Amino acid sequence: MDISWTLIQKQRLHELNANETQQGMCFESQEDRNRAFQELEHQLVVKGKLRLQELREIKKRPSLCILEQQLVEALTQKGFVQVVTPTIISKGSLAKMSVSNEHPLFSQVFWLDNKRCLRPMLAPNLYTLWKDLLRLWEKPIRIFEIGTCYRKESQGALHLNEFTMLNLTELGLPEDQRQQRLEELATLVMDTVGITDYQLEMTNSVVYGDALDVVKGIELGSSAMGPHFLDDQWGIIDPWVGIGFGLERLLMIKEETQNVQSVGRSLSYLDGVRLNI
Missing domain, CATH: 3.30.930.10 (Bira Bifunctional Protein; Domain 2)
Incomplete structure (x- = not known):
């Protein structure tokens, strides 16, 4: 049975600008889902911090x-x-x-x-x-x-x-x-x-x-x-x-x-x- 993200997880991924493919992922178990969520959230957070660093040091403007x-x-x-x-x-x-x-x-x-x-x-x-x-x-x-x-x-x-x-x-x-x-x-x-x-x-x-x-x-x-x-x-x-x-x-x-x-x-x-x- 395919298991999708929880509502809280979906909201968090939406906030972090996960793409459509990432937001539509399904899993065989809750354990797989929760493990994947932690990994994906970490990736998106790192990506966001790099973008903020680029704004501060290079772009200077939104x-x-x-x-x-x-x-x-x-x-x-x-x-x-x-x-x-x-x-x-x-x-x-x-x-x-x-x-x-x-x-x-x-x-x-x-x-x-x-x-x-x-x-x-x-x-x-x-x-x-x-x-x-x-x-x-x-x-x-x-x-x-x-x-x-x-x-x-x-x-x-x-x-x-x-x-x-x-x-x-x-x-x-x-x-x-x-x-x-x-x-x-x-x-x-x-x-x-x-x-x-x-x-x-x-x-x-x-x-x-x-x-x-x-x-x-x-x-x-x-x-x-x-x-x-x-x-x-x-x-x-x-x-x-x-x-x-x-x-x-x-x-x-x-x-x-x-x-x-x-x-x-x-x-x-x-x-x-x-x-x-």
């Missing part, structure tokens, strides 16, 4: 920060301008994105009071900037932001309440070039991160409707294009494309970790390593 810097350098070299916008946004801004009381995303928002919240997405602020930049810059307008967003997500291997988004946008390009441009931007980001063998799939977004997703086992990024029915709320009439990525998910796939919490903002993990080792 992989999430390094990835952000790589993306900034790649995008600015391609003519995109980085912007930084407020983390606190108004309820009215969300309403312009169709996120009203009845919207599925509404219940995931962290509200500060009845008029303000922590942003669950970067798009409202980028729409606001577009309006002014159309008066000030020639088209196309290429801007991006990398910033923290907040959602009351279900806690699991793929979700975080506090996560880092990249939102990359281009406004004022020929309408017949939108699909090609989205594919080019997806390629630019994925090449910069170092992820291959991904797919582009059409899906449906709770905010934008039809969307082109970047997928490798899990959704890594999602895109949209305009003219779009939301544009009227912001006074935008030009064709545009936008694509957003969760940096922690990108890093999770790149480094083949088993849970997104290990690579995000945390007091329990540092650069992918559980600290109770």
